Every structure is written in structure tokens, then in C-alpha cells.
Amino acid sequence: MGLIVVGLSHHTAPVDLREQVVYSKDDAVAALKRLKADPLLPQAMLLSTCNRTELYALAADDEQAQHLVKEQIFADRMKAANGNGEQYLYRHAGDKVVEHLYRVTCGLDSMVIGEAQILGQVKDAYALAQAAATSGTVLHRLVNGAVRVGKRARTETEIGTGAVSVASIAVELAEKVFQTLKGRRALLVGAGENGRLVAQHLLAHEIASLTICNRTYARAEGLAQELGGDARPFEELADALAKTDVVVSTTGAPEPVITGAMVGAAMKKRNHESLVLLDIAVPRDIDPAADSHGNVFRFDMDALSAVIDGNFERRKGEIPAVLKLIEGEVSAFLRFWASLDAGPVIRDLHAAFESVRSAEVEKNARRFADQDRDQLQVFSRSLMQKLLAGVTQEIKKYQRTNPVEMERLAALRTMFGLGEPQDPHDPPLENGDSDDVE
Amino acid sequence: MIDTENLLWFLNFLVPVLYLVTVLAYLALFFTEHRFAKRVARPMLVASVLVNLVYFAAFTSYFEHVPLVSGPQVVGGVGFALAVTYLWVENQTQTPHTGPFILFLSFLCQAVSTLNPRLDPYVPKILDSVLFSFHVSAAVLGYSSLALASVYGLIYLLLYKDMRIKHFGLVFHRLPPLAVLDRMNFIATAVGFAFITVAMALGFVWSCLVFKGPVADPKLIVGVVTWLAYGMTVYGRRRHSWQGPRLAYSSLFGFVVLLLSMFVVNFFFTKFHVFT
Numbered sequence: 119m120g121l122i123v124v125g126l127s128h129h130t131a132p133v134d135l136r137e138q139v140v141y142s143k144d145d146a147v148a149a150l151k152r153l154k155a156d157p158l159l160p161q162a163m164l165l166s167t168c169n170r171t172e173l174y175a176l177a178a179d180d181e182q183a184q185h186l187v188k189e190q191i192f193a194d195r196m197k198a199a200n201g202n203g204e205q206y207l208y209r210h211a212g213d214k215v216v217e218h219l220y221r222v223t224c225g226l227d228s229m230v231i232g233e234a235q236i237l238g239q240v241k242d243a244y245a246l247a248q249a250a251a252t253s254g255t256v257l258h259r260l261v262n263g264a265v266r267v268g269k270r271a272r273t274e275t276e277i278g279t280g281a282v283s284v285a286s287i288a289v290e291l292a293e294k295v296f297q298t299l300k301g302r303r304a305l306l307v308g309a310g311e312n313g314r315l316v317a318q319h320l321l322a323h324e325i326a327s328l329t330i331c332n333r334t335y336a337r338a339e340g341l342a343q344e345l346g347g348d349a350r351p352f353e354e355l356a357d358a359l360a361k362t363d364v365v366v367s368t369t370g371a372p373e374p375v376i377t378g379a380m381v382g383a384a385m386k387k388r389n390h391e392s393l394v395l396l397d398i399a400v401p402r403d404i405d406p407a408a409d410s411h412g413n414v415f416r417f418d419m420d421a422l423s424a425v426i427d428g429n430f431e432r433r434k435g436e437i438p439a440v441l442k443l444i445e446g447e448v449s450a451f452l453r454f455w456a457s458l459d460a461g462p463v464i465r466d467l468h469a470a471f472e473s474v475r476s477a478e479v480e481k482n483a484r485r486f487a488d489q490d491r492d493q494l495q496v497f498s499r500s501l502m503q504k505l506l507a508g509v510t511q512e513i514k515k516y517q518r519t520n521p522v523e524m525e526r527l528a529a530l531r532t533m534f535g536l537g538e539p540q541d542p543h544d545p546p547l548e549n550g551d552s553d554d555v556e
Numbered sequence: 557m558i559d560t561e562n563l564l565w566f567l568n569f570l571v572p573v574l575y576l577v578t579v580l581a582y583l584a585l586f587f588t589e590h591r592f593a594k595r596v597a598r599p600m601l602v603a604s605v606l607v608n609l610v611y612f613a614a615f616t617s618y619f620e621h622v623p624l625v626s627g628p629q630v631v632g633g634v635g636f637a638l639a640v641t642y643l644w645v646e647n648q649t650q651t652p653h654t655g656p657f658i659l660f661l662s663f664l665c666q667a668v669s670t671l672n673p674r675l676d677p678y679v680p681k682i683l684d685s686v687l688f689s690f691h692v693s694a695a696v697l698g699y700s701s702l703a704l705a706s707v708y709g710l711i712y713l714l715l716y717k718d719m720r721i722k723h724f725g726l727v728f729h730r731l732p733p734l735a736v737l738d739r740m741n742f743i744a745t746a747v748g749f750a751f752i753t754v755a756m757a758l759g760f761v762w763s764c765l766v767f768k769g770p771v772a773d774p775k776l777i778v779g780v781v782t783w784l785a786y787g788m789t790v791y792g793r794r795r796h797s798w799q800g801p802r803l804a805y806s807s808l809f810g811f812v813v814l815l816l817s818m819f820v821v822n823f824f825f826t827k828f829h830v831f832t
Binding site: 276280291293294295296297389390391392409412413415417420421424425428432 | 589715720722724725728729732733734736796797799800801802
């Protein structure tokens with residue numbers, strides 16, 4: 119019995135193939151239920167996002183289970199691919215599965231390093247496994263560790279800091295000037311898709327108003343209605359400039375639509391209050407001559423790219439720190455895994471009983487005469503051994519290769535509060551006792 | 557048994573050393589964001605401020621007057637007030653990255669005070685008054701605030717310049733937004749102006765009582781000119797929404813001019829505003 123993962127991701131498969139193997143929630147539950155029918159895979163979880171589809175499972179036989187997963191999860195959907203699609207799939211077993219999932223959850227395996235969405239996606243995948251009744255103690259502990267290390271990576275390192283998309287960089291730059299966009303006025307020049315994305319980001323940051331100027335007034339009006347803003351004719355652009363704090367320009371015009379003179383006039387009207395100009399059009403919409411006016415902050419695509427690159431570099435620099443967290447969490451999982459066997463359960467159970475026995479004997483020793491205390495020790499120890507003898511014999515029969523018996527071993531640990539073995543060299547985990555999956 | 561005077565000498569030199577270590581910790585934090593620097597910087601600052609406070613208390617208890625009699629002692633007081641103010645600012649803004657700039661100034665003030673020690677009980681009779689103590693305290697708080705405003709002005713301009721030339725390096729990533737720096741600059745300028753106003757009023761009353769009339773002191777003239785300049789800045793902000801680089805330049809150059817004027821006046825007119 120061991121852990122396996124079979125999957126494909128943006129590292130191994132092209133997008134046209136990845137989109138064929140994306141599972142909807144209902145499809146994922148149905149697929150998991152089909153898998154469960156085979157005793158080879160007592161526990162399984164399907165993680166399916168736009169960039170990856172992976173099946174994690176507790177398997178009775180690694181190779182057979184991997185083959186079964188390939189057939190049932192990937193084969194049909196990859197029919198369009200050349201050959202059998204084998205070259206796009208990766209497979210891991212044992213410790214590597216744990217490390218892989220923890221890397222994925224921390225965002226180290228993502229297209230955008232450190233992106234946070236994957237953490238929620240892993241939680242959702244586990245919820246689907248619960249819905250399909252394919253979760254179990256091992257999978258629960260695996261995902262719990264993944265979510266915990268994912269959270270720690272984002273709170274204890276800077277793997278997730280710094281915006282890495284144009285829309286979020288635009289907000290970051292504007293906030294670097296105004297501190298907050300709450301109550302600020304925004305002007306969108308152009309009604310294209312990029313502008314809409316940035317405008318949505320600005321609206322999410324509680325801007326006070328959004329004005330849209332577009333050469334085709336009807337399009338401006340339509341987008342304004344959709345986003346909840348106002349439309350103004352393109353001829354009023356110069357006037358609109360004076361009444362805004364953040365301008366996002368994204369037209370397809372071959373020449374600048376906002377000239378230096380327009381910005382100068384607007385700055386005069388607005389008493390030289392700070393103005394952020396975000397030019398995300400190529401060719402540029404805003405004349406660089408706008409820079410000659412004080413308190414004007416103009417950023418074009420080159421500037422935005424520079425910030426994105428810088429943030430990527432900062433995230434990359436955090437990878438060693440995240441790997442260290444992962445290493446610790448993998449070790450903790452492996453200790454848990456090793457404890458799910460008859461030997462460790464019996465050892466820990468006896469230790470727990472012995473601890474209770476010795477504490478009780480110590481507490482009550484004074485009630486006995488000095489010459490009887492040795493007898494008390496012998497009696498209590500003998501009683502404990504006899505009480506445990508039957509249970510011990512029964513536990514000895516349990517094999518971790520049998521999924522039902524493995525669950526029983528896990529249940530015994532839970533019932534008797536045996537907990538997880540700790541590495542004496544490791545500091546206790548901050549969230550060590552919490553159930554992060556729930 | 558520790559000799560109190562020796563202890564005071566020891567503390568006098570320990571204080572700037574602690575501030576220097578604090579500045580280095582904040583610099584390390586600014587450049588590297590290393591965990592150790594993150595853990596150490598603020599406790600070091602708290603320790604420096606506490607030791608500084610102990611020094612003030614021990615000095616006051618031993619010599620029976622607050623160490624604000626000589627010029628360098630006043631400068632030391634400004635350094636202390638700056639460090640305390642910075643502790644509050646760090647709590648408010650939740651960022652330690654303005655620390656190196658402000659605390660470096662604090663360290664310089666402490667160094668000036670330590671290198672010009674005046675550990676004796678003598679207080680000129682004319683300075684031994686409650687009114688004069690309030691005048692000096694208000695002046696110390698006023699100059700500390702103006703010094704703080706100048707530092708905020710400087711770091712505002714650093715970030716402003718970087719953003720204008722699209723340079724997104726350490727300054728961009730570490731410093732708080734321009735609006736925060738601008739607001740802190742204005743608050744410090746306004747508070748400084750208020751304290752200087754109080755200090756000047758108290759100084760005027762005190763001089764009238766002691767010298768039977770106002771003193772024709774070049775330092776006083778510099779003080780009045782400074783007060784007017786900062787008053788105009790505060791007025792400009794309130795009435796004409798002066799903000800950003802204009803406010804930053806005025807507080808930075810205002811303080812530089814103030815320091816230079818004081819230096820020139822001290823150099824050429826040593827007989828005036830010197831009572832010790």
C-alpha cells in the first residue's frame with residue numbers, strides 16, 4: 119500500500135491537450151466513484167485546474183494502480199493526442215507524491231510561481247473526494263499537510279507577494295502613489311478587453327467612480343452599464359482627465375490619444391494633485407511628454423513589465439525558504455505514515471497506558487504503606503498488561519497493505535489520542551494541531 | 557559600589573553605540589529583509605530608547621537638572637525625541653523601512669551630544685527656571701518634528717524620483733506609498749510649527765522677565781524667520797493644497813537652511829543666546 123500520483127500539467131502538456139482533460143466538479147466525482155469500485159484504489163483525489171489534472175491515490179499496487187488511473191482518467195480524453203499520450207503524463211510514487219503535492223500547493227509548480235489560487239483548488243479537490251467517498255485517513259493527512267504548508271509558505275515567506283499580472287500591477291502602482299484607491303476616481307480610455315480587466319480590478323479596490331471614454335460612444339456606454347460606471351464622449355477626454363486620479367488607456371490608436379499638453383492643462387485644473395497614467399496600449403496612447411509635468415506618474419507596458427519581472431525575481435528568491443518548509447512538512451507526513459503500522463501503534467498504545475498507570479500510581483502511592491508500594495507497582499503493571507494483551511494480539515493481525523486494516527490502525531491512534539510522532543529536532547508546527555482542510 | 561559619575565560616563569557613550577547598532581539592524585532589514593534583522597531591529601531600538609531614558613533619569617537625579625542646558629545636550633534631546641517619535645510612527649505605519657533614515661539622524665544627534673559631554677551640576681542661574689525648562693522642551697520637540705519632516709521630505713523625493721524615472725528597485729519596494737510619506741511630512745511639519753510657536757512665545761516671555769525686555773539675539777531672528785517659513789508651508793498646505801514634491805522640498809530645504817543658519821550664527825555670534 120502506498121501513495122501514487124499520475125498527471126499532466128503545463129510543464130508536460132500543451133494547452134490543447136490540457137483543456138481536454140479538465141474535469142468539471144460533477145465529472146470528477148463520477149470518475150472518483152468509478153475508481154473506487156476497484157479495490158486497487160481505496161482512497162483517491164482528482165485535482166483538475168486549467169494548468170494541471172492530477173490524480174492522487176492510496177494504492178494497493180503502484181504500477182497496476184497507475185495503469186488503471188491512466189486508463190480511467192486520461193486515456194479517453196487524450197485520444198486526440200498523438201500516440202497514447204504517454205509522453206505527457208508523469209507518475210510518482212511514495213515520498214515523491216507527498217513532495218510533489220506540497221510543491222504544487224505552495225505554488226512552486228504553478229505557471230506563475232507562488233500564485234495563491236492553487237491552495238483553494240486543492241481544498242476543493244479534497245472536498246470532491248469527500249463527496250465521492252474516496253477520502254480516508256491517509257489522504258486527509260496528506261491534504262491537511264499540503265494546505266498547512268501552502269499557508270505557511272504564503273505567510274512565512276514572500277513567495278506570494280508582489281503582483282504579477284498587468285491588472286494587479288496597475289493597481290499596485292496606483293496604490294504606491296495614493297496608498298489606497300478607495301474613494302479615487304478612475305478613467306478608462308478605450309473599451310477593449312484589457313481595459314475591462316484593469317477596470318474590474320480598480321472597482322474591486324472600491325474606487326469612487328469609473329468613467330469610460332471611447333471613440334465609439336455606444337461601446338463606452340455598453341461597458342459602463344456592464345461595469346457600473348459613466349460613459350463620456352471621446353471629445354470630452356481632456357475635460358475628463360482633470361476630474362480623475364487614475365487613467366487607464368488601452369485604445370488601438372496608432373498615435374497618442376493623450377498628449378503632453380492635455381495632461382499639462384488637466385494638471386493645472388486639478389491644482390497639480392497627483393495623477394497616475396497607466397498606458398497599457400501598444401503603440402502607446404499617452405505621449406511621454408506628459409512626464410514633464412510634476413506629480414504625473416505615467417507607466418507604459420515597459421514599466422509594467424519591469425515591475426512584473428522584479429516581482430518574479432523576488433518570488434524566485436523565496437524558493438529555497440519554501441523548499442525548507444516543504445522538507446519539514448514531508449518529514450512530518452512520513453513519520454505519520456510510518457506510525458500507521460501495527461508495531462508503532464502497539465508501542466505507542468503501551469506507552470500511553472504506561473504513562474497513565476505511572477501517573478495514577480504516583481498520585482495514590484501515599485495511601486499505601488511503604489512496604490506495599492512495590493506490590494502496587496507490580497499489580498498495576500500486571501493489570502495493564504492483561505488489559506492490553508487481547509488488544510495487542512488483535513492489532514498484530516492488522517496489515518497496512520489492507521486498506522480497511524490501515525484505517526483501523528489510524529482509528530486506534532485517534533481513539534487513544536496517540537497523536538503523531540514528532541521529530542525531537544523540529545520545532546512544533548504553528549498550526550500543528552489544526553485541521554486545515556476543514 | 558558603582559560610582560554614579562562613572563556610570564553616567566559609561567551611559568553617555570553607550571547610548572550612541574546602541575543607536576548605531578540599531579541603525580545597522582534597520583539598514584540590514586531595509587536591504588535584505590533578513591529574518592534575523594527583522595527580529596532584532598525593533599527590540600534594539602526599544603533597548604536604545606530605554607537606556608537613553610535611564611541616562612536622562614540618572615543625570616537628572618545626580619545633577620538635579622535635566623540634561624538640556626548646553627547646545628549639544630539639546631541636540632541629544634532632539635535625537636531622543638526623534639527615536640521615540642519613530643517608535644510611534646512604526647506602530648502606525650506598520651513598516652520598518654523608514655527606520656534607517658530617521659534613526660540615522662537620531663544617532664547623529666546622540667553622537668554630537670556624546671562627543672561634547674557636559675557632566676557637571678552647574679546650571680547658570682538665569683536658566684534655572686520652570687519657564688525656561690518649558691521653552692527648551694518645546695523647542696526640542698519642535699526641532700525634532702521639523703527634523704522628522706525633513707527626513708520624510710527626503711524619502712518622499714527618493715521614491716518620487718524613482719517612480720518618475722520608472723526605476724523599481726529597493727526604494728520602490730520598501731518605502732511606504734507617496735501619500736503616506738506626504739501625510740507624515742505634513743503632520744511632522746505642523747506639529748513642529750506648533751511647538752516652535754510655543755517655544756518662541758515662552759522664550760519671549762522668559763527673556764522679558766530675565767532681561768527686562770526682548771533680547772536682540774541672531775538666533776532668535778533665525779528662529780523667527782524659520783517659524784515664518786514653516787508657517788507659510790503649513791498655510792500653503794491648508795489653503796492651497798500644497799502637496800507632494802513641493803512640500804517635500806520645502807521641509808527638506810527648510811531644515812537644511814535652519815541648520816546652516818544656526819551654524820553660521822553660532823560661528824559668528826558666539827556671544828548671543830549663550831547663557832552657559
